[in-house]
Amino acid sequence: MENRQIIITTINEQRYEIEGEKAFMPLGTFLREESNLTGTKIVCAEGDCGACTVLLARDIGVDGKLIFKSVNSCILPLYLIDGAQVVTVEGLKISDTELHPVQQSMVDCNGAQCGYCTPGFICAMAGMAEKLKIENKEITEKRAKNFLTGNLCRCTGYKPILEAALSIDLSNVQLLKDRFHNPDWLVEMKEIKGKPVNMNFSVKTIKQNIYLPISIDQAIKAKAADPELRLIGGSTDLGVVVNKGRMTTPKAMALYHIDELKKISHDQEFIVVGATATLSEFEDYIENFIPELKKMLHIFASPQIKNQATLVGNVVNGSPIADTIPFLMVSDSIVALQSVNGVREVLMSEFYLGYKKLDMKPDEIVVSVKIPRLKSHEQLRLYKVSMRKDLDISAVTFAGIIEVEQNIIKKARFCFGGVAATVIRLKDIESKIVGEDFTKSTFEAVALSLQQVISPLSDLRASKEYRMKLAQNFFLKFHNEISTGVVS
Numbered sequence: 001m002e003n004r005q006i007i008i009t010t011i012n013e014q015r016y017e018i019e020g021e022k023a024f025m026p027l028g029t030f031l032r033e034e035s036n037l038t039g040t041k042i043v044c045a046e047g048d049c050g051a052c053t054v055l056l057a058r059d060i061g062v063d064g065k066l067i068f069k070s071v072n073s074c075i076l077p078l079y080l081i082d083g084a085q086v087v088t089v090e091g092l093k094i095s096d097t098e099l100h101p102v103q104q105s106m107v108d109c110n111g112a113q114c115g116y117c118t119p120g121f122i123c124a125m126a127g128m129a130e131k132l133k134i135e136n137k138e139i140t141e142k143r144a145k146n147f148l149t150g151n152l153c154r155c156t157g158y159k160p161i162l163e164a165a166l167s168i169d170l171s172n173v174q175l176l177k178d179r180f181h182n183p184d185w186l187v188e189m190k191e192i193k194g195k196p197v198n199m200n201f202s203v204k205t206i207k208q209n210i211y212l213p214i215s216i217d218q219a220i221k222a223k224a225a226d227p228e229l230r231l232i233g234g235s236t237d238l239g240v241v242v243n244k245g246r247m248t249t250p251k252a253m254a255l256y257h258i259d260e261l262k263k264i265s266h267d268q269e270f271i272v273v274g275a276t277a278t279l280s281e282f283e284d285y286i287e288n289f290i291p292e293l294k295k296m297l298h299i300f301a302s303p304q305i306k307n308q309a310t311l312v313g314n315v316v317n318g319s320p321i322a323d324t325i326p327f328l329m330v331s332d333s334i335v336a337l338q339s340v341n342g343v344r345e346v347l348m349s350e351f352y353l354g355y356k357k358l359d360m361k362p363d364e365i366v367v368s369v370k371i372p373r374l375k376s377h378e379q380l381r382l383y384k385v386s387m388r389k390d391l392d393i394s395a396v397t398f399a400g401i402i403e404v405e406q407n408i409i410k411k412a413r414f415c416f417g418g419v420a421a422t423v424i425r426l427k428d429i430e431s432k433i434v435g436e437d438f439t440k441s442t443f444e445a446v447a448l449s450l451q452q453v454i455s456p457l458s459d460l461r462a463s464k465e466y467r468m469k470l471a472q473n474f475f476l477k478f479h480n481e482i483s484t485g486v487v488s
Protein backbone atom coordinates (compact mmCIF):
# COMPACT_ATOMS: atom_id res chain seq x y z
CA MET A 1 0.00 0.00 0.00
CA GLU A 2 1.15 3.49 -0.84
CA ASN A 3 2.46 5.45 2.15
CA ARG A 4 2.02 9.11 2.95
CA GLN A 5 5.12 11.23 3.67
CA ILE A 6 3.37 14.11 5.38
CA ILE A 7 1.18 14.78 8.40
CA ILE A 8 -2.08 16.53 7.52
CA THR A 9 -3.97 18.43 10.17
CA THR A 10 -6.28 21.42 10.58
CA ILE A 11 -5.95 24.19 13.13
CA ASN A 12 -8.88 26.59 13.48
CA GLU A 13 -10.08 25.21 10.14
CA GLN A 14 -6.83 25.99 8.34
CA ARG A 15 -5.18 22.99 6.71
CA TYR A 16 -1.50 22.29 7.44
CA GLU A 17 0.86 19.78 5.84
CA ILE A 18 3.86 18.94 7.98
CA GLU A 19 6.98 17.33 6.65
CA GLY A 20 10.16 15.80 8.02
CA GLU A 21 11.69 16.75 11.36
CA LYS A 22 8.94 19.28 12.09
CA ALA A 23 6.52 16.42 12.73
CA PHE A 24 8.35 15.80 16.05
CA MET A 25 7.65 19.38 17.18
CA PRO A 26 5.15 19.73 20.06
CA LEU A 27 1.87 21.22 18.89
CA GLY A 28 2.21 24.10 21.39
CA THR A 29 5.55 25.15 19.90
CA PHE A 30 4.15 24.85 16.39
CA LEU A 31 1.19 27.08 17.29
CA ARG A 32 3.41 29.77 18.75
CA GLU A 33 6.40 29.64 16.43
CA GLU A 34 5.00 28.51 13.09
CA SER A 35 1.31 29.38 13.02
CA ASN A 36 1.28 32.83 14.63
CA LEU A 37 -1.23 31.54 17.18
CA THR A 38 0.47 32.92 20.26
CA GLY A 39 -2.67 32.88 22.41
CA THR A 40 -1.64 29.39 23.51
CA LYS A 41 1.07 29.71 26.17
CA ILE A 42 3.79 27.32 27.24
CA VAL A 43 4.87 27.51 30.87
CA CYS A 44 5.89 24.19 32.40
CA ALA A 45 6.18 22.17 29.15
CA GLU A 46 5.41 19.02 31.10
CA GLY A 47 1.64 18.75 31.25
CA ASP A 48 1.32 20.19 34.75
CA CYS A 49 -0.03 23.74 34.41
CA GLY A 50 -2.57 23.70 31.57
CA ALA A 51 -1.40 27.01 30.00
CA CYS A 52 -1.01 25.23 26.67
CA THR A 53 -4.50 23.67 26.64
CA VAL A 54 -6.22 23.43 23.25
CA LEU A 55 -9.18 21.43 21.96
CA LEU A 56 -8.47 18.44 19.82
CA ALA A 57 -10.80 16.25 17.76
CA ARG A 58 -9.23 13.07 16.47
CA ASP A 59 -12.30 10.83 16.44
CA ILE A 60 -15.80 10.94 15.01
CA GLY A 61 -18.73 10.11 17.31
CA VAL A 62 -21.79 7.94 16.62
CA ASP A 63 -23.61 11.09 15.41
CA GLY A 64 -21.04 11.48 12.63
CA LYS A 65 -19.56 14.60 14.23
CA LEU A 66 -16.15 15.34 15.70
CA ILE A 67 -15.47 14.71 19.39
CA PHE A 68 -13.58 17.68 20.87
CA LYS A 69 -11.54 17.25 24.04
CA SER A 70 -9.05 19.40 25.91
CA VAL A 71 -5.37 18.34 25.71
CA ASN A 72 -1.99 19.75 26.67
CA SER A 73 -0.32 20.90 23.46
CA CYS A 74 3.15 21.19 25.04
CA ILE A 75 3.66 17.41 25.20
CA LEU A 76 1.75 16.49 22.05
CA PRO A 77 4.02 15.93 19.05
CA LEU A 78 2.52 16.91 15.70
CA TYR A 79 2.63 13.34 14.41
CA LEU A 80 -0.08 12.53 16.97
CA ILE A 81 -2.56 14.91 15.34
CA ASP A 82 -2.60 13.51 11.83
CA GLY A 83 -6.15 13.79 10.48
CA ALA A 84 -7.25 15.82 13.51
CA GLN A 85 -8.93 19.19 14.02
CA VAL A 86 -7.43 21.56 16.57
CA VAL A 87 -9.23 24.57 17.99
CA THR A 88 -7.16 27.10 19.91
CA VAL A 89 -8.25 30.02 22.07
CA GLU A 90 -8.19 32.19 18.92
CA GLY A 91 -10.51 29.77 17.13
CA LEU A 92 -13.05 29.78 19.95
CA LYS A 93 -14.27 33.35 19.44
CA ILE A 94 -17.53 33.48 17.52
CA SER A 95 -16.55 36.52 15.41
CA ASP A 96 -14.29 39.57 15.63
CA THR A 97 -16.94 41.27 17.74
CA GLU A 98 -18.36 38.31 19.66
CA LEU A 99 -16.56 36.13 22.16
CA HIS A 100 -17.32 32.49 22.96
CA PRO A 101 -19.61 32.38 26.07
CA VAL A 102 -16.69 30.93 28.07
CA GLN A 103 -14.43 33.83 27.05
CA GLN A 104 -17.18 36.35 27.82
CA SER A 105 -17.71 34.78 31.21
CA MET A 106 -14.03 35.16 32.07
CA VAL A 107 -14.24 38.84 31.08
CA ASP A 108 -17.43 39.42 33.07
CA CYS A 109 -16.08 37.73 36.21
CA ASN A 110 -12.62 39.34 36.05
CA GLY A 111 -11.07 35.91 35.67
CA ALA A 112 -7.68 37.18 34.47
CA GLN A 113 -4.87 39.31 35.85
CA CYS A 114 -1.59 38.86 33.97
CA GLY A 115 -3.56 36.67 31.55
CA TYR A 116 -0.85 34.11 31.04
CA CYS A 117 -2.92 31.17 32.25
CA THR A 118 -6.19 32.52 30.80
CA PRO A 119 -6.18 30.91 27.32
CA GLY A 120 -5.53 27.54 28.97
CA PHE A 121 -8.37 28.00 31.45
CA ILE A 122 -10.68 29.09 28.64
CA CYS A 123 -9.89 26.02 26.54
CA ALA A 124 -10.29 23.74 29.57
CA MET A 125 -13.68 25.37 30.30
CA ALA A 126 -14.70 25.02 26.66
CA GLY A 127 -13.83 21.31 26.96
CA MET A 128 -15.99 21.13 30.08
CA ALA A 129 -18.89 22.93 28.39
CA GLU A 130 -18.67 20.58 25.40
CA LYS A 131 -18.78 17.41 27.52
CA LEU A 132 -21.41 18.55 30.03
CA LYS A 133 -23.74 19.91 27.36
CA ILE A 134 -23.48 16.70 25.32
CA GLU A 135 -24.17 14.66 28.47
CA ASN A 136 -27.01 16.98 29.45
CA LYS A 137 -25.41 17.78 32.79
CA GLU A 138 -25.26 21.05 34.68
CA ILE A 139 -22.09 22.91 35.62
CA THR A 140 -21.75 22.41 39.37
CA GLU A 141 -18.90 23.66 41.54
CA LYS A 142 -17.61 20.12 41.98
CA ARG A 143 -17.63 19.42 38.25
CA ALA A 144 -16.06 22.78 37.39
CA LYS A 145 -13.25 22.21 39.89
CA ASN A 146 -12.67 18.77 38.47
CA PHE A 147 -12.50 20.02 34.89
CA LEU A 148 -10.02 22.72 35.93
CA THR A 149 -7.74 20.40 37.93
CA GLY A 150 -5.09 20.64 35.22
CA ASN A 151 -4.85 24.45 35.16
CA LEU A 152 -2.78 26.65 37.44
CA CYS A 153 -3.01 30.39 37.98
CA ARG A 154 -0.42 32.21 40.03
CA CYS A 155 -1.99 35.68 40.24
CA THR A 156 -5.75 36.03 39.77
CA GLY A 157 -6.78 33.62 42.48
CA TYR A 158 -9.14 30.80 41.72
CA LYS A 159 -12.35 32.36 43.03
CA PRO A 160 -13.13 34.61 40.02
CA ILE A 161 -12.05 31.83 37.64
CA LEU A 162 -14.42 29.41 39.32
CA GLU A 163 -17.17 32.04 39.25
CA ALA A 164 -16.57 32.42 35.52
CA ALA A 165 -16.91 28.66 35.05
CA LEU A 166 -20.10 28.57 37.11
CA SER A 167 -21.71 31.46 35.27
CA ILE A 168 -21.40 29.92 31.81
CA ASP A 169 -24.91 29.47 30.44
CA LEU A 170 -24.72 26.16 28.59
CA SER A 171 -27.84 26.99 26.60
CA ASN A 172 -25.85 29.78 24.92
CA VAL A 173 -22.94 27.51 24.05
CA GLN A 174 -22.93 26.24 20.50
CA LEU A 175 -21.15 22.90 20.54
CA LEU A 176 -17.79 22.80 18.79
CA LYS A 177 -18.82 19.60 17.07
CA ASP A 178 -21.57 21.65 15.36
CA ARG A 179 -19.59 24.84 14.83
CA PHE A 180 -16.69 23.01 13.26
CA HIS A 181 -18.75 20.42 11.41
CA ASN A 182 -17.44 20.34 7.87
CA PRO A 183 -18.59 17.35 5.80
CA ASP A 184 -15.73 17.88 3.31
CA TRP A 185 -13.18 17.65 6.11
CA LEU A 186 -14.83 14.50 7.49
CA VAL A 187 -14.50 12.86 4.08
CA GLU A 188 -10.86 13.92 3.87
CA MET A 189 -10.25 12.81 7.45
CA LYS A 190 -11.40 9.30 6.55
CA GLU A 191 -9.10 9.28 3.54
CA ILE A 192 -6.20 10.51 5.67
CA LYS A 193 -6.74 7.76 8.21
CA GLY A 194 -7.03 5.17 5.45
CA LYS A 195 -3.43 5.61 4.33
CA PRO A 196 -0.42 4.78 6.54
CA VAL A 197 2.12 7.52 7.19
CA ASN A 198 5.74 6.48 6.79
CA MET A 199 8.18 9.37 7.01
CA ASN A 200 11.88 8.57 6.71
CA PHE A 201 14.53 11.26 6.92
CA SER A 202 17.85 11.99 8.57
CA VAL A 203 18.73 14.70 11.04
CA LYS A 204 22.49 15.24 11.44
CA THR A 205 23.06 11.76 9.97
CA ILE A 206 20.70 10.15 12.50
CA LYS A 207 17.95 8.20 10.76
CA GLN A 208 14.46 9.20 11.80
CA ASN A 209 11.18 7.44 11.18
CA ILE A 210 7.57 8.29 11.95
CA TYR A 211 5.22 5.45 11.24
CA LEU A 212 1.44 5.55 11.59
CA PRO A 213 0.18 2.13 10.47
CA ILE A 214 -3.49 1.48 9.76
CA SER A 215 -3.51 -2.21 10.70
CA ILE A 216 -2.03 -4.40 13.43
CA ASP A 217 -0.39 -6.46 10.73
CA GLN A 218 1.52 -3.41 9.46
CA ALA A 219 2.47 -2.46 13.02
CA ILE A 220 3.91 -5.84 14.02
CA LYS A 221 5.77 -6.22 10.72
CA ALA A 222 7.34 -2.79 11.22
CA LYS A 223 8.33 -3.68 14.79
CA ALA A 224 9.84 -6.98 13.61
CA ALA A 225 11.81 -5.15 10.92
CA ASP A 226 13.05 -2.47 13.35
CA PRO A 227 12.71 -3.23 17.08
CA GLU A 228 14.03 0.30 17.82
CA LEU A 229 10.74 1.71 16.57
CA ARG A 230 9.32 3.23 19.76
CA LEU A 231 5.61 2.84 20.46
CA ILE A 232 3.92 6.12 21.35
CA GLY A 233 0.50 6.22 23.01
CA GLY A 234 -0.62 9.67 24.15
CA SER A 235 2.95 10.86 24.82
CA THR A 236 2.09 12.03 28.35
CA ASP A 237 5.01 10.10 29.82
CA LEU A 238 7.35 10.27 26.85
CA GLY A 239 6.53 13.88 25.92
CA VAL A 240 7.66 15.07 29.36
CA VAL A 241 10.92 13.12 29.21
CA VAL A 242 11.62 14.37 25.68
CA ASN A 243 10.88 18.00 26.64
CA LYS A 244 13.28 17.68 29.57
CA GLY A 245 15.97 16.62 27.14
CA ARG A 246 16.42 13.23 28.79
CA MET A 247 15.65 11.23 25.66
CA THR A 248 14.70 11.48 22.01
CA THR A 249 12.37 9.28 20.04
CA PRO A 250 13.86 9.40 16.53
CA LYS A 251 11.88 6.34 15.50
CA ALA A 252 8.27 6.59 16.56
CA MET A 253 5.24 4.43 15.80
CA ALA A 254 1.74 5.45 16.93
CA LEU A 255 -1.26 3.19 16.52
CA TYR A 256 -4.20 5.62 16.66
CA HIS A 257 -5.19 5.08 13.01
CA ILE A 258 -5.88 1.41 13.76
CA ASP A 259 -9.62 1.34 14.52
CA GLU A 260 -9.70 -1.96 16.38
CA LEU A 261 -7.09 -0.76 18.91
CA LYS A 262 -9.27 2.20 19.92
CA LYS A 263 -12.06 -0.01 21.18
CA ILE A 264 -13.12 -0.85 24.70
CA SER A 265 -15.50 -3.81 24.88
CA HIS A 266 -16.76 -6.39 27.34
CA ASP A 267 -18.26 -9.83 27.54
CA GLN A 268 -19.31 -11.95 30.53
CA GLU A 269 -15.70 -12.53 31.54
CA PHE A 270 -13.53 -9.57 30.52
CA ILE A 271 -13.41 -5.87 29.81
CA VAL A 272 -10.93 -5.48 26.96
CA VAL A 273 -9.18 -2.14 26.57
CA GLY A 274 -7.48 -1.49 23.23
CA ALA A 275 -3.97 -0.01 23.12
CA THR A 276 -5.06 3.47 22.03
CA ALA A 277 -8.17 3.84 24.18
CA THR A 278 -7.59 6.91 26.32
CA LEU A 279 -7.89 7.01 30.09
CA SER A 280 -10.90 9.33 29.88
CA GLU A 281 -12.68 6.89 27.54
CA PHE A 282 -11.78 4.09 29.94
CA GLU A 283 -12.96 6.14 32.95
CA ASP A 284 -16.36 6.70 31.31
CA TYR A 285 -16.68 3.07 30.22
CA ILE A 286 -16.06 1.49 33.61
CA GLU A 287 -18.35 3.81 35.57
CA ASN A 288 -20.91 1.04 36.18
CA PHE A 289 -18.55 -1.94 35.98
CA ILE A 290 -15.84 -0.88 38.43
CA PRO A 291 -16.97 2.22 40.37
CA GLU A 292 -14.04 1.91 42.76
CA LEU A 293 -11.58 2.25 39.85
CA LYS A 294 -13.61 5.16 38.49
CA LYS A 295 -13.07 6.89 41.86
CA MET A 296 -9.31 6.33 41.53
CA LEU A 297 -9.25 7.63 37.95
CA HIS A 298 -11.13 10.71 39.11
CA ILE A 299 -7.97 11.79 40.95
CA PHE A 300 -5.60 10.54 38.22
CA ALA A 301 -3.80 13.48 36.56
CA SER A 302 -6.11 16.03 34.88
CA PRO A 303 -8.80 15.88 32.18
CA GLN A 304 -6.25 17.14 29.61
CA ILE A 305 -3.83 14.32 30.45
CA LYS A 306 -6.54 11.65 30.54
CA ASN A 307 -7.92 12.83 27.17
CA GLN A 308 -4.50 12.07 25.71
CA ALA A 309 -3.00 9.26 27.81
CA THR A 310 -3.72 5.58 27.33
CA LEU A 311 -4.16 2.79 29.86
CA VAL A 312 -1.59 0.77 27.94
CA GLY A 313 0.92 3.64 28.24
CA ASN A 314 0.50 3.55 32.03
CA VAL A 315 1.06 -0.21 32.01
CA VAL A 316 4.12 -0.19 29.73
CA ASN A 317 5.70 2.85 31.36
CA GLY A 318 5.80 0.50 34.33
CA SER A 319 6.33 3.09 37.04
CA PRO A 320 6.25 1.70 40.60
CA ILE A 321 3.78 4.46 41.42
CA ALA A 322 1.57 4.13 38.31
CA ASP A 323 -1.98 4.41 39.55
CA THR A 324 -3.72 1.78 37.42
CA ILE A 325 -1.21 -1.03 37.92
CA PRO A 326 -2.19 -2.04 41.51
CA PHE A 327 -5.79 -2.51 40.37
CA LEU A 328 -4.75 -4.42 37.25
CA MET A 329 -2.56 -6.71 39.35
CA VAL A 330 -5.12 -7.58 42.04
CA SER A 331 -7.80 -8.13 39.43
CA ASP A 332 -5.52 -10.64 37.67
CA SER A 333 -5.65 -8.62 34.47
CA ILE A 334 -3.77 -9.78 31.41
CA VAL A 335 -1.54 -7.89 28.99
CA ALA A 336 -1.97 -9.03 25.38
CA LEU A 337 1.25 -8.68 23.39
CA GLN A 338 1.46 -9.24 19.68
CA SER A 339 4.31 -9.83 17.26
CA VAL A 340 4.67 -11.54 13.90
CA ASN A 341 4.79 -14.79 15.92
CA GLY A 342 1.26 -14.29 17.24
CA VAL A 343 -0.39 -13.10 20.45
CA ARG A 344 1.11 -13.80 23.87
CA GLU A 345 -0.79 -13.14 27.09
CA VAL A 346 0.99 -12.29 30.33
CA LEU A 347 -0.57 -11.87 33.76
CA MET A 348 -0.05 -8.35 35.08
CA SER A 349 1.43 -9.77 38.28
CA GLU A 350 4.16 -11.42 36.16
CA PHE A 351 4.74 -8.58 33.69
CA TYR A 352 7.24 -6.57 35.76
CA LEU A 353 10.64 -8.16 36.17
CA GLY A 354 12.44 -5.24 37.83
CA TYR A 355 12.50 -1.45 37.78
CA LYS A 356 11.03 -0.59 34.34
CA LYS A 357 11.99 -4.09 33.16
CA LEU A 358 9.10 -5.84 31.48
CA ASP A 359 8.33 -9.27 30.13
CA MET A 360 8.00 -7.76 26.65
CA LYS A 361 10.17 -8.73 23.69
CA PRO A 362 11.70 -6.05 21.43
CA ASP A 363 9.48 -7.10 18.52
CA GLU A 364 6.25 -7.09 20.54
CA ILE A 365 3.63 -4.41 20.91
CA VAL A 366 0.84 -4.32 23.48
CA VAL A 367 -2.50 -4.60 21.72
CA SER A 368 -4.81 -4.65 24.73
CA VAL A 369 -5.32 -5.15 28.43
CA LYS A 370 -7.93 -7.73 29.49
CA ILE A 371 -9.57 -7.04 32.84
CA PRO A 372 -11.56 -9.88 34.45
CA ARG A 373 -15.06 -8.73 35.49
CA LEU A 374 -15.41 -8.51 39.26
CA LYS A 375 -17.59 -11.24 40.78
CA SER A 376 -20.51 -10.06 42.89
CA HIS A 377 -18.98 -11.48 46.10
CA GLU A 378 -15.57 -9.85 45.51
CA GLN A 379 -14.97 -6.57 47.30
CA LEU A 380 -12.43 -4.15 45.87
CA ARG A 381 -10.77 -1.14 47.45
CA LEU A 382 -8.17 1.18 45.90
CA TYR A 383 -6.27 3.80 47.90
CA LYS A 384 -3.85 6.51 46.83
CA VAL A 385 -2.00 8.97 49.06
CA SER A 386 -0.12 11.87 47.54
CA MET A 387 1.05 15.30 48.70
CA ARG A 388 -2.09 16.89 47.24
CA LYS A 389 -5.31 15.22 46.15
CA ASP A 390 -5.40 16.14 42.47
CA LEU A 391 -2.76 16.02 39.76
CA ASP A 392 -0.07 14.55 41.95
CA ILE A 393 2.18 11.54 41.95
CA SER A 394 1.38 8.89 44.54
CA ALA A 395 3.52 8.29 47.60
CA VAL A 396 1.91 4.90 48.21
CA THR A 397 -0.97 3.12 46.48
CA PHE A 398 -2.90 0.07 47.61
CA ALA A 399 -5.29 -2.32 45.91
CA GLY A 400 -7.14 -5.09 47.70
CA ILE A 401 -9.76 -7.61 46.66
CA ILE A 402 -11.34 -9.90 49.22
CA GLU A 403 -14.02 -12.55 49.37
CA VAL A 404 -15.51 -13.27 52.78
CA GLU A 405 -18.02 -16.01 53.61
CA GLN A 406 -19.53 -16.32 57.07
CA ASN A 407 -16.76 -14.11 58.37
CA ILE A 408 -14.01 -16.39 56.99
CA ILE A 409 -11.62 -15.05 54.36
CA LYS A 410 -12.07 -17.20 51.25
CA LYS A 411 -9.89 -15.28 48.83
CA ALA A 412 -7.59 -12.26 49.15
CA ARG A 413 -5.33 -10.36 46.78
CA PHE A 414 -3.27 -7.36 47.82
CA CYS A 415 -0.96 -5.04 46.00
CA PHE A 416 1.17 -2.00 46.82
CA GLY A 417 2.70 0.70 44.66
CA GLY A 418 5.43 3.05 45.86
CA VAL A 419 7.11 0.64 48.26
CA ALA A 420 9.51 -1.20 45.91
CA ALA A 421 11.10 -0.97 42.46
CA THR A 422 7.88 -2.23 40.88
CA VAL A 423 4.27 -2.43 41.97
CA ILE A 424 4.15 -5.66 44.02
CA ARG A 425 1.61 -8.38 44.80
CA LEU A 426 1.78 -9.71 48.35
CA LYS A 427 1.29 -13.36 47.51
CA ASP A 428 2.67 -14.70 50.83
CA ILE A 429 0.30 -12.57 52.85
CA GLU A 430 -2.55 -13.49 50.51
CA SER A 431 -2.07 -17.23 51.07
CA LYS A 432 -1.56 -16.87 54.84
CA ILE A 433 -4.71 -14.86 55.36
CA VAL A 434 -7.05 -17.25 53.53
CA GLY A 435 -9.04 -19.29 56.08
CA GLU A 436 -8.53 -16.68 58.82
CA ASP A 437 -11.35 -14.81 60.52
CA PHE A 438 -12.26 -11.52 58.90
CA THR A 439 -11.50 -9.50 62.02
CA LYS A 440 -9.60 -6.38 62.95
CA SER A 441 -6.98 -8.44 64.78
CA THR A 442 -6.26 -10.47 61.62
CA PHE A 443 -5.55 -7.25 59.75
CA GLU A 444 -3.53 -5.79 62.62
CA ALA A 445 -1.33 -8.88 62.46
CA VAL A 446 -0.99 -8.52 58.69
CA ALA A 447 -0.08 -4.84 59.08
CA LEU A 448 2.60 -5.75 61.61
CA SER A 449 4.03 -8.48 59.37
CA LEU A 450 4.53 -5.95 56.57
CA GLN A 451 7.84 -4.97 58.24
CA GLN A 452 9.25 -8.30 57.02
CA VAL A 453 7.72 -8.07 53.56
CA ILE A 454 8.38 -4.57 52.20
CA SER A 455 11.23 -2.11 52.60
CA PRO A 456 10.18 1.24 51.14
CA LEU A 457 12.68 3.97 50.33
CA SER A 458 12.73 7.65 51.26
CA ASP A 459 12.52 10.28 48.52
CA LEU A 460 11.22 13.81 48.14
CA ARG A 461 7.63 12.60 48.23
CA ALA A 462 7.76 10.59 51.45
CA SER A 463 10.12 9.07 53.99
CA LYS A 464 10.45 5.29 54.28
CA GLU A 465 8.90 5.40 57.77
CA TYR A 466 5.88 7.33 56.48
CA ARG A 467 5.47 4.93 53.57
CA MET A 468 5.57 1.95 55.94
CA LYS A 469 2.98 3.55 58.22
CA LEU A 470 0.73 4.32 55.25
CA ALA A 471 1.00 0.77 53.97
CA GLN A 472 0.12 -0.64 57.41
CA ASN A 473 -2.79 1.76 57.85
CA PHE A 474 -4.17 0.88 54.43
CA PHE A 475 -4.74 -2.67 55.71
CA LEU A 476 -6.63 -1.39 58.75
CA LYS A 477 -8.66 1.00 56.59
CA PHE A 478 -9.41 -1.85 54.17
CA HIS A 479 -10.80 -4.04 56.95
CA ASN A 480 -12.70 -1.19 58.55
CA GLU A 481 -14.35 -0.08 55.33
CA ILE A 482 -15.41 -3.54 54.29
CA SER A 483 -16.65 -4.63 57.71
CA THR A 484 -18.62 -1.42 58.36
CA GLY A 485 -19.51 -0.53 54.78
CA VAL A 486 -18.47 3.02 55.66
CA VAL A 487 -15.91 4.69 53.39
CA SER A 488 -13.39 6.56 55.54
Ligand SMILES: Cc1cc2nc3c(=O)[nH]c(=O)nc-3n(C[C@H](O)[C@H](O)[C@H](O)COP(=O)(O)OP(=O)(O)OC[C@H]3O[C@@H](n4cnc5c(N)ncnc54)[C@H](O)[C@@H]3O)c2cc1C
Nearest residue numbers: 047231233234235236237238301310313314316322323366
Ligand atom coordinates in the same frame (compact mmCIF):
# COMPACT_ATOMS: atom_id res chain seq x y z
C1 LIG B 1 0.93 16.10 34.43
C2 LIG B 1 0.92 14.61 34.48
C3 LIG B 1 0.20 13.97 35.45
C4 LIG B 1 0.22 12.58 35.54
N1 LIG B 1 -0.50 11.99 36.52
C5 LIG B 1 -0.46 10.66 36.66
C6 LIG B 1 -1.18 10.03 37.71
O1 LIG B 1 -1.89 10.67 38.50
N2 LIG B 1 -1.04 8.69 37.84
C7 LIG B 1 -0.27 7.94 36.99
O2 LIG B 1 -0.20 6.74 37.14
N3 LIG B 1 0.38 8.51 35.95
C8 LIG B 1 0.30 9.84 35.77
N4 LIG B 1 0.98 10.43 34.73
C9 LIG B 1 1.77 9.61 33.81
C10 LIG B 1 1.09 9.30 32.45
O3 LIG B 1 0.08 10.21 32.14
C11 LIG B 1 0.50 7.89 32.43
O4 LIG B 1 1.48 6.95 32.72
C12 LIG B 1 -0.18 7.57 31.09
O5 LIG B 1 -1.06 6.49 31.25
C13 LIG B 1 0.82 7.25 29.98
O6 LIG B 1 0.10 6.96 28.81
P1 LIG B 1 0.54 7.50 27.38
O7 LIG B 1 -0.37 6.88 26.39
O8 LIG B 1 0.61 8.96 27.36
O9 LIG B 1 1.99 6.86 27.28
P2 LIG B 1 3.25 7.30 26.40
O10 LIG B 1 3.95 8.44 27.02
O11 LIG B 1 2.86 7.46 24.97
O12 LIG B 1 4.11 5.96 26.53
C14 LIG B 1 4.49 5.44 27.79
C15 LIG B 1 5.26 4.13 27.56
O13 LIG B 1 4.40 3.15 26.99
C16 LIG B 1 4.97 2.64 25.77
N5 LIG B 1 3.84 2.28 24.92
C17 LIG B 1 2.75 3.03 24.64
N6 LIG B 1 1.89 2.32 23.90
C18 LIG B 1 2.44 1.08 23.71
C19 LIG B 1 2.02 -0.11 23.04
N7 LIG B 1 0.84 -0.19 22.40
N8 LIG B 1 2.84 -1.19 23.06
C20 LIG B 1 4.05 -1.13 23.70
N9 LIG B 1 4.49 -0.03 24.35
C21 LIG B 1 3.69 1.05 24.36
C22 LIG B 1 5.85 3.76 25.26
O14 LIG B 1 6.85 3.30 24.38
C23 LIG B 1 6.43 4.29 26.58
O15 LIG B 1 7.47 3.47 27.00
C24 LIG B 1 0.97 11.83 34.61
C25 LIG B 1 1.68 12.47 33.59
C26 LIG B 1 1.66 13.86 33.52
C27 LIG B 1 2.42 14.55 32.43
Ligand code: FES
Nearest residue numbers: 043045047050074
Ligand atom coordinates in the same frame (compact mmCIF):
# COMPACT_ATOMS: atom_id res chain seq x y z
S1 FES C 1 2.80 24.30 29.38
FE1 FES C 1 2.20 23.57 31.31
S2 FES C 1 0.84 21.97 30.76
FE2 FES C 1 1.67 22.56 28.90
Ligand code: FES
Nearest residue numbers: 113114115153154
Ligand atom coordinates in the same frame (compact mmCIF):
# COMPACT_ATOMS: atom_id res chain seq x y z
S1 FES D 1 -3.82 35.46 35.48
FE1 FES D 1 -1.70 35.48 35.85
S2 FES D 1 -1.22 33.37 36.02
FE2 FES D 1 -3.36 33.40 35.98
